[in-house]
Amino acid sequence: MKVLEPRAYHKMPKEVLRGEKVKSYKKCLKQIKGIYKYGNESNLDPNTVVYEVYSYTEGEKEKEGNLFWGLTVMKPVYINGECNMTRGHFHEDTNCAEFYFGLQGEGLLLLMNKKGKTWAEKIYKGSIHHIDGEIAHRIVNTCDEELMVGACWPTTAGHNYKEIEDRDFNYRVFKNDSEVEFLKR
């Protein structure tokens, strides 16, 4: 019998996702516009990488029931005091739920329903987060090391960023003298 190496592997918790079919991209500060309270101009170099995203799947993305495995690495940077965060999104197909799980560091998973009600779950090594398909989600790094968050979600979920651009999460997260502070929008 032929025994194969796995087609991708994830050396949890401190390594990124690797494999021939793993896709990844990096976002730097100058590419992130319109999400920070005071804009993206700060004392940081505009080319500073703020997060990295990795994903892996096999087969057809359009196939109902297929899944992505993924990883987001949030750098420990503050933009005019505001904690580093992802853009955040709803799923285009609101039937599609998602799992997030903490691998390294500490942060918050900001969650928002369609009515704008916003709350958060703590992310830390070993935390598991089930995200209902109708709930918007954004990762926030509140610690001073890289926050690594794994994910598994249907390939047909899609990303709806527009709805967040039109109506953002109700709270922003800042850090002042090592204290996390929430600012209501």
Ligand SMILES: [Fe+2]
């Ligand atoms: Fe998602």
